[in-house]
Amino acid sequence: MNFIKCCYIWNEVLIEQCDRLPAVYGRASLIHDLLVAYNLHKNIKIVKSSPATYDDLRKFHSELYLDHLKSFSVVDDDYISTPQDEEYGIGYDCPPVSNMFDLVSNLAGGSITAAKCLLLGITNVAINWCGGWHHAQRFGAEGFCYVNDIVLAIETLKLKFSKILYIDLDIHHGNGVQDAYNLSKSVFTLSFHKYEPGFYPGTGSLEDIGTLAGKGYTCNFPLHACYSDDTLEYVFQAVFPAVYSQFAPDSIVVQCGADALARDPNGGAALTARAYCTCVKMVLDKRKPTLLLGGGGYNHANTARLWSSITALVAGVELDDNIPEHNNWIRYGPDYMLHIEPTLARDLNQVTYLDACIDTIKDNLKKYLENNRTEKPRLETKTGNNHTDVSMHGKLQDANIKHRIISKSASSNSNDTESKMFNKGNEAKRLNYNDVYDFVE
């Protein structure tokens, strides 16, 4: 099996399903099309995702919630949420859609497939821009998020990696992931977000550092409105190396939610791609198996600009600032440029405030994690009553993971699929379907 530096998770069904997400309607294909327009697929390996099964989803979500999602087959435009829907967070910001279970199983399957690529050692960076839905809870939907693909991916990574660092760059606090690992020492959650009265979800204060055994393994950096590239880079460069050195993770997950970009309609920060790329580069420089996920991002064109820039960073290629003409080119007007202009909004974060937060975070790391590096990593078995150290080989056997990836055979019916997906009138930008790798049993 060839070692792949970076893989990008794709499946025509994954894109079609994620295009149906009400909060980011049509965004998945916009992003994929820009990657293809930039020929980025020729610099990274494309791995075809498989949908998650009910059992996969059950590893985090409750059966009651999953069964409720399964009950949505045809949802009319005038559907009115029932009290039971509301019990599961369905309605308001998470409206039901037709064939809901197909959507969530494909969405979660993308991130699980990405995690498996890292788990099996066939890549050291895996990207799923359709994932990153960090607000979803075990028992219900929340904040545009129906299924927590991040937790499901981390649970997959835990089959091999004993210490996982989760970093959240979305403008909103990554509450769903933090809640899932609030008591855990094996997953350290680190979130940088806007923290202002009335701003969703309202959690993620500096004092929010985990509970009981997990105390100290949660870190939140609450930022004031309009934080700029300079601010995020300043705090990330102070906090990330400290967390990395104290926690010593063996795998890293980064949620690259794009709603902290300037001009995001649900945001209120002032980032450009620069700060995101600085943070991602610092993570990649650690050369640990890394999973990059999407998340928020409600200015779709800017989100596509950002995630193309990050993909190029991972692939080690430079992109022309002039966006290539393709079927969605008109969406990038009036300038048709890749770079994102910063706003003139005043950054409300003073250096004295940032330094005080950094000092508190470093004190907490010292207080709660000082013995962490000397602890022997252990993996938890699903079968035993006690936690047991097991070899990676044994662990993978336990997990019954038999997947591998193969290059798509040239004799497959690829032409039909290709023409269906990429018949956009631009021969040069078409994806060569023979370059797509399949997960197979």
Ligand SMILES: [Zn+2]
């Ligand atoms: Zn967000």
